[in-house]
Amino acid sequence: MRAYAKLRGPLLPCLLLPLLAAAPAHSPVTVAKAWVRLPAPGGHMAALYLEAANESDTPETVDAVTVSGVASAHVHETFTDPKGMTRMRAAHDVAIPAHQTLSLSPGGFHVMLHGLSTLKPGQTVQGSLRLKSGLTVPFTATTRSAAD
Amino acid sequence: MRMRQVRQVFVTVGVLVAITVGFRMMQKLDTADDVGAISATARVRGITLVKDDGVEFRLDANGDRWMILFFGYASCPDVCPMSLAYLNRELTKAGPAADTFQPVFVSVDPGRDSPEVLKRYVAAFSSRIVGATGSPEMLEKLAKQLGVYYEVERSDDGSRAKDTASDKSDAARTNDTNETNDSSYTIVHSGAFFIVDPRGKLIKTLSPPQAPGALSAIITQIHDQNKV
Numbered sequence: 051m052r053a054y055a056k057l058r059g060p061l062l063p064c065l066l067l068p069l070l071a072a073a074p075a076h077s078p079v080t081v082a083k084a085w086v087r088l089p090a091p092g093g094h095m096a097a098l099y100l101e102a103a104n105e106s107d108t109p110e111t112v113d114a115v116t117v118s119g120v121a122s123a124h125v126h127e128t129f130t131d132p133k134g135m136t137r138m139r140a141a142h143d144v145a146i147p148a149h150q151t152l153s154l155s156p157g158g159f160h161v162m163l164h165g166l167s168t169l170k171p172g173q174t175v176q177g178s179l180r181l182k183s184g185l186t187v188p189f190t191a192t193t194r195s196a197a198d
Numbered sequence: 199m200r201m202r203q204v205r206q207v208f209v210t211v212g213v214l215v216a217i218t219v220g221f222r223m224m225q226k227l228d229t230a231d232d233v234g235a236i237s238a239t240a241r242v243r244g245i246t247l248v249k250d251d252g253v254e255f256r257l258d259a260n261g262d263r264w265m266i267l268f269f270g271y272a273s274c275p276d277v278c279p280m281s282l283a284y285l286n287r288e289l290t291k292a293g294p295a296a297d298t299f300q301p302v303f304v305s306v307d308p309g310r311d312s313p314e315v316l317k318r319y320v321a322a323f324s325s326r327i328v329g330a331t332g333s334p335e336m337l338e339k340l341a342k343q344l345g346v347y348y349e350v351e352r353s354d355d356g357s358r359a360k361d362t363a364s365d366k367s368d369a370a371r372t373n374d375t376n377e378t379n380d381s382s383y384t385i386v387h388s389g390a391f392f393i394v395d396p397r398g399k400l401i402k403t404l405s406p407p408q409a410p411g412a413l414s415a416i417i418t419q420i421h422d423q424n425k426v
Contacts, residue, residue, distance in 0.1 A: 087279055090322035092315035095275030128276050135347050136277050136407055138387030156280040157407060163275075196279045197286060197323045 078106030081179055081189035087115075087156070088169060090133065090196035098123070098161035098191055099154045102179055104146040110181045112144040112152070117177040117191070121165025128157050143182075171195040240274040240400035245340045247304065250317035250329035254409035257340070258398030263300045264420060266413075267392040269346055270385075271307035272319040277389050278303075279323075281408075285391070295421035296326070296414075304340070306348045306387055343402055347353040348387040393420070 084100035098117060104110050117123045127141040141159055146152040154160050169175070171194050179187040257265065268285065270278035282303060289296040303320050305311035308331045311319070316329030331337070341348060355364040389406040391413060401420070404413055 089275070089276075090272065090279060090319045092272040092311070092319035093275075093279070094273045097275040097279075126276070130389065130406060132349060134388065135386055136406060137386045138276065138351075138384055154399065156276060160276050195322065197283050 057085050077185065077187055078108070079104050079110055079179070079185060079187050081187050084177065084189045084191035086163065086166070086169075086175060086191050086193045088166070088193050088196055088197060093196065096120075096162065096163040096166045097156075098163055099156065100161075100179075100189060100191065101151050101153050102146050102187070104148055107148050108183070110146040110185070112146065113180045113182045115159070115161045115177060115179055117163055117166075117175055119167045119175060120163045122163075123177075124162050125154075125159065126152040126160050126162050128153065135142060146181075153183055158192075167194065169193050205359060240344055242340065242394055242398035242400070245332075245343070246338060247330040247332040247336065247340075248313055250313045250320060252313045255328075255330055257302075257394070260396055262396050264298055264396060264401075265392075265394040266299050266417075267304055267344070267394060268302070268390075269304050269306055269341075269348060269387045271305050271387070272311045272315055273307065274385070274387075277387075278407075281389060281391075281406075282320070282323040282327065284408055285327065285364040285413065287410070288417065289324060289326055291411065291414040292417040292421075293419045298421045298424070299356055299417060301327045303327055303329045304337070305329065306337055306341075307385055308332065308334065308337070344392055346388045346392075348385055350383050350385055352383045 080103050082101050082103065084098065087097045087099070089096050098115065102112075112125060115123050115125060125141045125144055126138050128136060128138050131137050144152065144159060152159070166175075173193045176191065176192050177189050177191055179189065181187070207312055242257045245257045247257065249255045266285070268278075268281055270281065272278070285301055289299075289301065301324070303316070311329075311331055313329070313331070316331060320327045320329040324386070332340070340346070391404040391418060392400060393402040393404070395401050402416060404416065
């Protein structure tokens with residue numbers, strides 16, 4: 051009995067650890083409103099849009115976005131240059147500030163998808179948002195026609 | 199005394215009618231000023247493109263129809279689909295007034311966007327929009343006339359791999375997109391709509407971000423001021 055009392059201190063966390071690991075972890079970053087604009091016939095590129103909300107006190111940074119069934123996925127930003135021309139550039143280290151929402155939307159940040167297999171509007175694709183903190187947030191995106 | 203008063207009333211009414219009629223005539227003749235012309239000199243001249251049905255298309259001999267030009271390319275992932283979807287919504291919103299206009303999607307990527315490709319591409323957005331493209335020389339000439347800028351960007355980080363436009367004006371730097379057929383490049387281009395009158399004169403440029411209702415308001419205004 052005395053031996054048990056001696057071991058109880060270090061043993062208790064060990065016994066509880068598997069229980070904690072099994073509990074569903076609440077991700078501080080959630081993804082919503084994910085959708086893919088399918089390329090129009092003749093087009094090659096699709097674009098993924100979503101909203102990533104960071105509910106934590108810690109800023110997060112996007113490392114990469116992966117989407118199943120595509121050859122490549124790159125975060126890009128559309129912007130207007132001083133001459134009024136619309137340009138696109140690769141967007142690295144896009145931040146999701148604490149308690150804010152990053153919006154990837156038409157005419158701004160988006161994920162360029164190359165080589166998306168033939169899909170119809172209304173279908174879904176699986177993807178994940180990988181953050182530099184090591185967190186990975188899975189999401190499901192609904193496909194829409196190019197004209198949406 | 200009474201006759202004098204009656205004469206004064208007639209003269210006043212006559213002057214008011216004359217002013218109103220004169221103002222309406224000026225409005226009709228000079229639509230450009232009313233919708234905010236951006237340039238008194240920009241004009242499309244001697245431009246022949248190929249429409250998506252393979253037929254040649256003179257941009258400055260378009261009957262009595264106005265044109266709404268948008269420059270882009272079919273492989274454009276974000277701005278072009280967004281803009282063509284916007285164009286379709288605005289044409290629908292404008293109703294019958296939109297029949298005064300011929301919307302044209304001008305591809306600055308003739309190497310990849312053949313008339314056949316363009317036909318399928320624009321049909322996904324609206325049956326009213328015509329796809330058109332042309333030789334690099336013709337596209338460059340059109341770009342210069344309207345002050346449009348476009349160029350190929352090859353690398354993923356947006357840097358230019360090739361710039362043949364160093365000896366050209368800023369207004370129309372272009373690359374020969376006809377010499378390659380790979381899909382690894384994007385094209386920098388204007389995101390604006392160009393409103394051109396039937397004689398080829400540039401009347402207005404609607405730059406991004408285009409608000410809902412902005413283009414349909416222009417369409418309606420021009421239609422109302424020019425209806426017979």
